[in-house]
Amino acid sequence: MLSATITSLNVVCLVLLLAGWSAIRRDMRDRHRRLMVTNLGVAVLFLVLYVTQVVLEGHKRFPGDDWVRTVFLSILGTHTLAAVTLLPLVPTTLYRAFKQQFEAHARIARVTMVIWIYVSVTGVVVYWMVNHLRPGI
Numbered sequence: 165m166l167s168a169t170i171t172s173l174n175v176v177c178l179v180l181l182l183a184g185w186s187a188i189r190r191d192m193r194d195r196h197r198r199l200m201v202t203n204l205g206v207a208v209l210f211l212v213l214y215v216t217q218v219v220l221e222g223h224k225r226f227p228g229d230d231w232v233r234t235v236f237l238s239i240l241g242t243h244t245l246a247a248v249t250l251l252p253l254v255p256t257t258l259y260r261a262f263k264q265q266f267e268a269h270a271r272i273a274r275v276t277m278v279i280w281i282y283v284s285v286t287g288v289v290v291y292w293m294v295n296h297l298r299p300g301i
């Protein structure tokens with residue numbers, strides 16, 4: 165139940181990221197700022213619940229030991245590595261935005277945005293693979 169809630173928050177983040185990117189591509193700066201700050205709030209809530217879940221329940225093992233598990237572990241590995249790179253990228257992206265260094269902000273933000281979207285999408289894939297791909301096992 166908790167993991168479904170956490171994944172829903174992840175999907176909300178994904179929608180906000182795409183909407184925020186679409187807004188700035190159309191030069192709607194104020195809308196972009198509001199969407200990205202909202203996204204940050206949802207992301208922090210996501211992180212708090214995720215850590216709580218790991219502490220309370222630990223990690224769920226992927227059912228099965230075949231090649232599908234290898235695919236799963238590869239996706240999980242790239243997801244985790246990409247998520248770790250967000251730890252310095254997100255604060256730097258925000259710092260440059262709030263300091264109004266918008267050219268420098270946009271340069272790093274394009275990288276941050278692509279990685280964040282990758283992390284969000286693979287987060288949903290990982291959740292689905294662990295919980296729903298093999299319901300019988």
Ligand code: HEM
Nearest residue numbers: 188193197200254257258261262266267270273274276277
């Ligand atoms: C982590 C949060 C944020 C992310 C991931 C992000 C992402 C982006 C991206 C990808 C662009 C470049 C769009 C393009 O050219 O394709 C951009 C530009 C911009 N962002 Fe953000 N943004 C964030 C937060 C903010 C905040 C909080 C503000 C306002 C205080 C802001 C203001 C701007 C402005 C004004 C531009 C246009 C820069 C220019 O073209 O001169 N952003 N942002």
